[in-house]
Amino acid sequence: MIQLENLTKTYGKGKNVTPALSELNLSIERGEIFGVIGHSGAGKSTLIRCINLLERPTSGRVWIDGVDLTRLSKSALQARRRKIGMIFQHFNLLSSATVYDNIAFPLRLVKIPEKNVRAKVEELLALVGLEAHASKYPAQLSGGQKQRVGIARALASDPDVLLCDEATSALDPQTTDSILKLLLDINRRFNLTIVLITHEMHVIQSICDRVAVIHQGGIVEKGPVAEVFLKPQHPVTRDFISREYSQAELLDTALSAPHGASALAVKISFLGDKTYQSILSQTVRQTGVDFAIIQGTISTLKNVPYGQLIVRFEGEEALIRRTIEILTGEGLDVEVIE
Amino acid sequence: MDVGALDFTQVDWTEFGTATKDTLAMLGASALFTLILGLPLGIILFMSARSTSPIIRVVYSILSVIVNILRSVPFIILIVALLPLTDKLVGTTIGVKGTIPPLVIAAAPFFARLVETALREVDRGVIEAAHAMGASVWQVITRVLIREAMPGLIAGLTVTVVALVSNTAMAGMVGAGGLGTLAINYGYYRYETAVMLVAVVLMVIIVQVLQMIGDRLVIYFSRR
Numbered sequence A: 001m002i003q004l005e006n007l008t009k010t011y012g013k014g015k016n017v018t019p020a021l022s023e024l025n026l027s028i029e030r031g032e033i034f035g036v037i038g039h040s041g042a043g044k045s046t047l048i049r050c051i052n053l054l055e056r057p058t059s060g061r062v063w064i065d066g067v068d069l070t071r072l073s074k075s076a077l078q079a080r081r082r083k084i085g086m087i088f089q090h091f092n093l094l095s096s097a098t099v100y101d102n103i104a105f106p107l108r109l110v111k112i113p114e115k116n117v118r119a120k121v122e123e124l125l126a127l128v129g130l131e132a133h134a135s136k137y138p139a140q141l142s143g144g145q146k147q148r149v150g151i152a153r154a155l156a157s158d159p160d161v162l163l164c165d166e167a168t169s170a171l172d173p174q175t176t177d178s179i180l181k182l183l184l185d186i187n188r189r190f191n192l193t194i195v196l197i198t199h200e201m202h203v204i205q206s207i208c209d210r211v212a213v214i215h216q217g218g219i220v221e222k223g224p225v226a227e228v229f230l231k232p233q234h235p236v237t238r239d240f241i242s243r244e245y246s247q248a249e250l251l252d253t254a255l256s257a258p259h260g261a262s263a264l265a266v267k268i269s270f271l272g273d274k275t276y277q278s279i280l281s282q283t284v285r286q287t288g289v290d291f292a293i294i295q296g297t298i299s300t301l302k303n304v305p306y307g308q309l310i311v312r313f314e315g316e317e318a319l320i321r322r323t324i325e326i327l328t329g330e331g332l333d334v335e336v337i338e
Numbered sequence B: 001m002d003v004g005a006l007d008f009t010q011v012d013w014t015e016f017g018t019a020t021k022d023t024l025a026m027l028g029a030s031a032l033f034t035l036i037l038g039l040p041l042g043i044i045l046f047m048s049a050r051s052t053s054p055i056i057r058v059v060y061s062i063l064s065v066i067v068n069i070l071r072s073v074p075f076i077i078l079i080v081a082l083l084p085l086t087d088k089l090v091g092t093t094i095g096v097k098g099t100i101p102p103l104v105i106a107a108a109p110f111f112a113r114l115v116e117t118a119l120r121e122v123d124r125g126v127i128e129a130a131h132a133m134g135a136s137v138w139q140v141i142t143r144v145l146i147r148e149a150m151p152g153l154i155a156g157l158t159v160t161v162v163a164l165v166s167n168t169a170m171a172g173m174v175g176a177g178g179l180g181t182l183a184i185n186y187g188y189y190r191y192e193t194a195v196m197l198v199a200v201v202l203m204v205i206i207v208q209v210l211q212m213i214g215d216r217l218v219i220y221f222s223r224r
Helices: A044-051 A072-083 A099-109 A113-128 A141-154 A173-190 A201-207 A224-231 A235-245 A272-277 A281-286 A318-330 B011-047 B054-072 B075-081 B083-090 B097-119 B125-131 B136-148 B151-173 B179-190 B193-221
Strands: A003-012 A018-028 A032-039 A058-066 A084-088 A161-165 A193-198 A210-215 A220-225 A263-271 A291-302 A304-314 A333-336
Touching: A003 A044, A003 A210, A018 A210, A018 A220, A032 A044, A032 A173, A032 A201, A044 A058, A044 A161, A044 A193, A072 A281, A084 A141, A084 B125, A099 A113, A099 A141, A113 A141, A113 B151, A141 A173, A173 A193, A173 A201, A193 A201, A201 A224, A201 A235, A210 A224, A210 A235, A210 B083, A220 A224, A224 A263, A224 A272, A224 A291, A263 A272, A263 A318, A272 A304, A281 A291, A281 A304, A281 A318, A304 A318, A318 A333, A333 B011, B011 B054, B011 B097, B011 B136, B011 B151, B011 B179, B011 B193, B054 B097, B054 B193, B075 B083, B075 B097, B083 B097, B083 B136, B097 B151, B151 B179, B151 B193, B179 B193
Parallel strands: A032 A193, A032 A210, A084 A161, A161 A193
Antiparallel strands: A003 A018, A003 A058, A210 A220, A263 A304, A263 A333, A291 A304
């Protein structure tokens, strides 16, 4: 649905040129929630602004549904933008307009009859749960409520894409979760394609289908969230994940064998239904190997359960190897830790 | 001037009625034209200052210099310098009509700067959001910029109109008519202190009322 092709954006001129994006390629499918994660200054904000051309790329193309936005005329671009909703970190609501008028804003831009505006705004107020606040001004609302107004406004012209620019970064954890839930709900209900940028792994983990990691203006890693999350390749990705879970450093002694017996530390990753099955205990009962859990996480990615355990197998080397084979055969991902 | 003896019998109240009306007419007309010229000028200043196009930035620099020149010339000199232009525009250089062009040409650049400042206070994110929703430049100006900056624009207009009150009085020096002329001709040249005092008090009242209306409107538009 969205293809970014060789996207390059530089700021400044002459000696002071600073590159924000360099030759970036990205493809986003219809109906998915695609997350872009990166540190501040990595280029993620420029990236999302290039999708609706709030920032014009220095070179490269932005394709949405087979149309190259960079070649559209001014008025054609304005028309296309109406079908691309956007929400912002700081909400960007009109402070002089009520909640109702803010949501009606995009509808009135195209001179929709006031009767239809009313029907649509009321529907949206119900969707985001703000029926009681229609005549309030943004200053009278909490952060979470303001973002709900932002979401309702973004949905007013029935967009097919929703761009979320750090939409939860200014909110507390609880409010973040409720906004994420709302976004997931909208995504499912309207089959709306959502592109979000964030610096919080938690956001990606909660609602995204696929993720791209952006670093110094380029994508360093991308793929389904579970894959990237469970087997991060790039140091930046690992850094994001370990920050989120702040796991303790493993002690060398925990990995080495007690009493000189043969031992092997492995990282086992479970995904989906396998997470809650007794595969590990069945396997060790079969092979007679003992194990100690050294570290572990059981949680969910979006609604998919996953687990990641670091265990130390103890027993004969051949049996340990046999255990690993069986686990791998069961569809678990086993990685030996040296 | 004999300040000790105030002789209010010197005061011709009918003349004061006409003078007050003239002053208010000058104020109303010049305020209207100042708004009509100054608001677009301020918007153009604001928009062109943020443009990435080098040509538009040159336009900004030129406009900015013109505005600064008009603002730095003392009003009394501006009136004299504009005499030929005023004559061409309204066919006279005295009376209410003859005073309006210099009043507007002095006040519009001043107001334009205040407009520019007020627009700069508008959250850039809101402007960006409007662009993201497919608003045209005209829609951004009318539905976002002016609307969001309304309290600042009204405060700016109030300041401008109050400045116009003192300028109408100064224009009295060169035959503008109105309270300023009364104060100068009778009060200053003929030492009729009572006349001057009444004229000044009336002008203070006008300023007070204008300021009060302005403040009320600012509060009304600031409900957020």
